[in-house]
Amino acid sequence: MISSRAENLEFSPIRKLVPLAQVAKKRGVTIYHLNIGQPDIASPPIFLKGIRSFKEKVVAYEKSDGSQALKESLVKYYRRLGLSVVSDDLVVTTGGSEALAMAFFILFSSGDECLTLDPTYTNYLTFAAYAGVKLKAVVTKIDNNFALPKTDSIKKAVTKKTRGIIITNPSNPTGAVYPQRVLSELVDFCVRRKLFIIADETYREFVYGKTKFVSLLSFKKAADWVVLTDSLSKRYSLCGARLGMIVTKNRQVVEAATKLAQARLASPTIEQAAASKLHRVPLKYFSRVKREYQKRRDTLIAGLEKIPGLKVSHPDGAFYLIAELPVKNAEDFCKFLLTDFSDKRETVMLAPAEGFYVTPSLGVNQVRIAYVLKTRDLTRSCELLRLALARYRG
Amino acid sequence: MISSRAENLEFSPIRKLVPLAQVAKKRGVTIYHLNIGQPDIASPPIFLKGIRSFKEKVVAYEKSDGSQALKESLVKYYRRLGLSVVSDDLVVTTGGSEALAMAFFILFSSGDECLTLDPTYTNYLTFAAYAGVKLKAVVTKIDNNFALPKTDSIKKAVTKKTRGIIITNPSNPTGAVYPQRVLSELVDFCVRRKLFIIADETYREFVYGKTKFVSLLSFKKAADWVVLTDSLSKRYSLCGARLGMIVTKNRQVVEAATKLAQARLASPTIEQAAASKLHRVPLKYFSRVKREYQKRRDTLIAGLEKIPGLKVSHPDGAFYLIAELPVKNAEDFCKFLLTDFSDKRETVMLAPAEGFYVTPSLGVNQVRIAYVLKTRDLTRSCELLRLALARYRG
Numbered sequence: 211m212i213s214s215r216a217e218n219l220e221f222s223p224i225r226k227l228v229p230l231a232q233v234a235k236k237r238g239v240t241i242y243h244l245n246i247g248q249p250d251i252a253s254p255p256i257f258l259k260g261i262r263s264f265k266e267k268v269v270a271y272e273k274s275d276g277s278q279a280l281k282e283s284l285v286k287y288y289r290r291l292g293l294s295v296v297s298d299d300l301v302v303t304t305g306g307s308e309a310l311a312m313a314f315f316i317l318f319s320s321g322d323e324c325l326t327l328d329p330t331y332t333n334y335l336t337f338a339a340y341a342g343v344k345l346k347a348v349v350t351k352i353d354n355n356f357a358l359p360k361t362d363s364i365k366k367a368v369t370k371k372t373r374g375i376i377i378t379n380p381s382n383p384t385g386a387v388y389p390q391r392v393l394s395e396l397v398d399f400c401v402r403r404k405l406f407i408i409a410d411e412t413y414r415e416f417v418y419g420k421t422k423f424v425s426l427l428s429f430k431k432a433a434d435w436v437v438l439t440d441s442l443s444k445r446y447s448l449c450g451a452r453l454g455m456i457v458t459k460n461r462q463v464v465e466a467a468t469k470l471a472q473a474r475l476a477s478p479t480i481e482q483a484a485a486s487k488l489h490r491v492p493l494k495y496f497s498r499v500k501r502e503y504q505k506r507r508d509t510l511i512a513g514l515e516k517i518p519g520l521k522v523s524h525p526d527g528a529f530y531l532i533a534e535l536p537v538k539n540a541e542d543f544c545k546f547l548l549t550d551f552s553d554k555r556e557t558v559m560l561a562p563a564e565g566f567y568v569t570p571s572l573g574v575n576q577v578r579i580a581y582v583l584k585t586r587d588l589t590r591s592c593e594l595l596r597l598a599l600a601r602y603r604g
Numbered sequence: 605m606i607s608s609r610a611e612n613l614e615f616s617p618i619r620k621l622v623p624l625a626q627v628a629k630k631r632g633v634t635i636y637h638l639n640i641g642q643p644d645i646a647s648p649p650i651f652l653k654g655i656r657s658f659k660e661k662v663v664a665y666e667k668s669d670g671s672q673a674l675k676e677s678l679v680k681y682y683r684r685l686g687l688s689v690v691s692d693d694l695v696v697t698t699g700g701s702e703a704l705a706m707a708f709f710i711l712f713s714s715g716d717e718c719l720t721l722d723p724t725y726t727n728y729l730t731f732a733a734y735a736g737v738k739l740k741a742v743v744t745k746i747d748n749n750f751a752l753p754k755t756d757s758i759k760k761a762v763t764k765k766t767r768g769i770i771i772t773n774p775s776n777p778t779g780a781v782y783p784q785r786v787l788s789e790l791v792d793f794c795v796r797r798k799l800f801i802i803a804d805e806t807y808r809e810f811v812y813g814k815t816k817f818v819s820l821l822s823f824k825k826a827a828d829w830v831v832l833t834d835s836l837s838k839r840y841s842l843c844g845a846r847l848g849m850i851v852t853k854n855r856q857v858v859e860a861a862t863k864l865a866q867a868r869l870a871s872p873t874i875e876q877a878a879a880s881k882l883h884r885v886p887l888k889y890f891s892r893v894k895r896e897y898q899k900r901r902d903t904l905i906a907g908l909e910k911i912p913g914l915k916v917s918h919p920d921g922a923f924y925l926i927a928e929l930p931v932k933n934a935e936d937f938c939k940f941l942l943t944d945f946s947d948k949r950e951t952v953m954l955a956p957a958e959g960f961y962v963t964p965s966l967g968v969n970q971v972r973i974a975y976v977l978k979t980r981d982l983t984r985s986c987e988l989l990r991l992a993l994a995r996y997r998g
Contacts, residue, residue, distance in 0.1 A: 211828075212856045216710040222866035225668060252661045261874060262656050267646040269844040274619060304698050304846065307868035316610040320714060320736055336867030342714055342736060434605075450663040450873025452698065452846075462606045472616035473730030474701035478872045479844025480655060 215339055223332050223541075223565025223578075230548040231559055239552045242591040245561040247382065247529060247580045251447040251499055254491045260484025272479045274471040276302020276455070279486035284455060286489040291414075293427050299457050301467040304477045306412050306441030306454035307333065313437050313456065314341035316466045317406045318373050324408075325367055325375040327358070329532065329566035329573055331382045331410065346372070347568035352534055352576070355523045356384035361395045374406035377426065380413040383566045383578040384532050385507075385525020387417050390424045397429045397436075409438045413528040415445045415496050418504040421526040433459035444529075445496070446488060451481040503529050509585040513592025517599060529581050532563055532573075536599065540564065540577050543602055551598045558594045609733055617726055617935075617959025617972075624942040625953055633946045636985040639955040641776065641923060641974045645841040645893055648885045654878025666873040668865040670696020670849070673880035678849060680883040685808075687821050693851050695861040698871045700806050700835030700848035701727065707831050707850065708735035710860045711800045712767050718802075719761055719769040721752070723926065723960035723967055725776045725804065740766070741962035746928055746970070749917045750778035755789045768800035771820065774807040777960045777972040778926050779901075779919020781811050784818045791823045791830075803832045807922040809839045809890050812898040815920040827853040838923075839890070840882060845875040897923050903979040907986025911993060923975050926957055926967075930993065934958065934971050937996055945992045952985045952992070 220226075224246050231241055281297040288295035303309040310333070318324055320342030326334060328347035338345045348367050350356040364375070377396070380387045400407050409426035417423040426436045438457040443449040456467050471477075510531070514522040519536030537543045541562035551557050563576035581588055614620075618640050625635055675691040682689035697703040704727070712718055714736030720728060722741035732739045742761050744750040758769070771790070774781045794801050803820035811817045820830045835848040850861050865871075904925070908916040913930030931937045935956035945951055957970035975982055 211854075212710050212860055213713040213716075215713060216860040216863075217856070219860060219863040219867075221863055222668075225866050228667075246665070248664050250662060253663045257663070258658070258661075261658055264652070264655055267652075268644060269647045269651070269842045270642050271640070271843040273622075274616075305868060311868070315734060316606050319607040319609060322607075333867040333869075336864065340709060340734070340864075448663045449665045450870060452870070452872045460605075462611070466606055466610040466613055469610075469613040469615055470730065470734075472619045473613075473727040474705070475699060475727075476844060476846070478846045478875065480874065481872065 219336060219339065220565060223563070224561045227544055227548060227559065230545060234548045234557065238555055240556045242556070242558045242583060242587055242594065244579045244581070244583070244591055245559040247444065247582060248449055249444065249447045249529070249582045250584070251502065253447045254488065254495060256487045256490055257446065257448065257484045260487055261480060264480050264483060269479055271476040272482050274476050275468045276300065276477065277482045277486060280482045283486045283489040288457070291425070293425060295427070295457055299459055299464065301456045301464060301471055302477050302482065303454040303456060303471070304474070305452045306410070306439055306443060309439035309441070309454045309456045310334065310408070310410065311337045311340055312467050312470050313408045313439055314338055314343050315470065316463055317408070317437065318343045321371065322373045323369060323371040325364065325372060326568060327377070327381070328569050329383050329563060330568060331378050332566045334376060335568065345568050349569060349572065350384065350386070352521060352523050352532060355525060356381065356386040356532065358386070358388040358392045358396070361399045364396065365399065368403065372405065374408060375400065376408040376410060378410040379426070380416060380423070380527025382413065382528050383530045383563065384523060385528045385530050387421050387423060387527035390422070393424055393426065394429070397426065397432045401432050401435055405435070407432065407436045409436055411438060412441045412444050416500065416503055416529055417527040418500065418507060419526060423527070427457065437463055442485060442488070446491065451485065452478055453481055453485055503581065506581040506583070506585055506588055507531070510579065510581045510588045510592065513589055517592065517596045520599070531579055531581070532576050533579055534576050537575055537602065540575050544577065546602055547598055551601060553594055553597050556590070556594060557598070558591045613730060613733065614959060617957070618955045621938055621942060621953065624939060628942045628951065632949055634950045636950070636952045636977060636981055636988065638973045638975070638977070638985055639953040641838065641976060642843055643838065643841045643923070643976045644978070645896070647841045648882060648889060650881045650884055651840065651842065651878045654881055655874060658874050658877060663873055665870040666876050668870050669862045670694065670871065671876045671880060674876045677880045677883040682851070685819070687819060689851055693853055693858065695850045695858060695865055696871050696876065697848040697850060697865070698868070699846040700804070700833055700837060703833035703835070703848045703850045704728065704802070704804065705731045705734055706861050706864050707802045707833055708732055708737050709864065710857055711802070711831065712737045715765065716767045717763060717765040719758065719766060720962060721771070721775070722963050723777050723957060724962060725772050726960045728770060729962065739962050743963060743966065744778065744780070746915060746917050746926055749919060750775065750780040750926065752780070752782040752786045752790070755793045758790065759793065762797065766799065768802060769794065770802040770804060772804040773820070774810060774817070774921025776807065776922050777924045777957065778917060779922045779924050781815050781817060781921035784816070787818055787820065788823070791820065791826045795826050795829055799829070801826065801830045803830055805832060806835045806838050810894065810897055810923055811921040812894065812901060813920060817921070821851065831857055836879060836882070840885065845879065846872055847875055847879055897975070900975040900977070900979055900982055901925070904973065904975045904982045904986065907983055911986065911990045914993070924972055925975070926970050926972055928970050931969055931996065934969050938971065940996055941992055945995060947988055947991050950984070950988060952988045
């Protein structure tokens, strides 16, 4: 009855177990949510104040491509990072999600192939399906913390139909951060082969230790080929504000994105007004947040490494990691956590990793863990996971 | 470089002249905006109060398919209209726009045809292009106020590839409201031929005089075939809130829409919290708004009828009408209004109607006029239009 492309859609691996979680909550079980990248960090007070001081009598449409005030605020943000962005390079979108969906539609034709790294951000699969684009994956491995493969392996995956690659840096779901040298090689290759690069850098603020983040927007030679998709959701803990952006020097892409933006009229007005003050958020907000996440990552890894048979990746960024569990099927175990397990009326929710892989049958025994909770809760989560695995296997 | 489907997108006829308007404003010219359906009616105070009293410290993701509180509020709204909607029939979307885009993707496959009436809501063209769907138009005429054609003419437009029809009732851009008898025939035909009906009823509150509005959701026999797309934008003057919804009894459609909703994570959290109180808006809010618009329509038509050579339709609903101008090319004239005309430093902005037609070369001398201003401003707008036409033709 409905279209086969709609029937073939999958429930998000991040959210598909939510109905089971709701049942568990009704039974009185407390759930530690490690399944979803919903930070518990407070949103900047300047944003919340902006929301509360919305004074208009009519909640009217904002400009389709974003309010001028928000664009100017974003320009200031990018310039502080050393990126020479001007207001005309920007189209404000309804979340990073919309920026991604637009990029797939604009850069590729139906039937084209776009490369990605496996495991990948699961929702790319839906945005690609929406645009009729085939995602083809270059596999990365837990054993080297999901490092960006050499350009040679990427070259091998390119076919006549390949028109681009999407790079998530820092990576969701692996937390890997890609170094300058490898990115530079990749850029050279893409420019030479006329491949677009969708650069999803939503997590750029979340890079730990001595690791340096390098934006694909900083490679001048690739200016016409790089389309940055970005979001306020993670860096300001504003997931529910639904504001993102496309940033590119490619004028055709900006024009097409503006036309798509006009068709859906506008992004939320009230949030745009409040977000146009975010360039005033002091740098120490980010360093504090970063310190907090680094501590959480270290706590989580330490906790996970105590669990017999579990293999854990050591990521440098974002707030996710992939763990390989000593079970046959991680999704079955994730369901077990919600339906059959609890300790002192508590359990933990994880995202099965299989849905993050484009390549079939990979990641079946892996989970993605988001470390968006306080360290005490992460420690307890690891303990719950250890107990549950023992009971599940035992 | 970019995809041809993206290159083929058009700027919205409602917004394409905005750059010219900005230049005119910089010259100090005041513009009466009849180009866009942005009501000047105040948004309900209960919504604005909800925004200002947002108390959470983290602006977190809402549920992908919409907050339970908003769904329950919507159920109350539909029940008050006599429609037996339950919470499971609903998926909250980011504006009616997203509901439409989802419907095109879910109901049709790439290459399928969907019927619409010409002139149509211009943004359907982009949503259809997004989904690879071909819109095919059944023409309606200004001479009978753009009445819904007999089912016979619709039958003639159906081909092997036709999988559905989209009905905008009340119509944007024509303001036509379709009567029970003709809708009933259409429903019979669609059910017999297994055609989906996308029912865009965004303007249901705006129906004037003795005209009765009939929802396609009220035809029980078509429950599996009707997908309602709806929006808070117009009925509560909340265009900038970006909240809409898909409503259908078809479980497959609800499930597919939920999956698409999960991919883009969520609709705006703060607006959902505030909107979940909107069922408390008293009925007299709507009757007051309706009276105001009816007065505006009558004022506008009276003003337009005084202009020599201009032909105006007499719509029963929404807040738009189509007028045929005594010029060869209405878009050229609309540009002239912004670039070369002003009277006492004032001018008027209209939407050229050609972009609302799927059929090429129709509507070239027509404009869509939105009557979203106070009657005094509408009277002045008609005067400006008369002066401008005289100068343009003279």
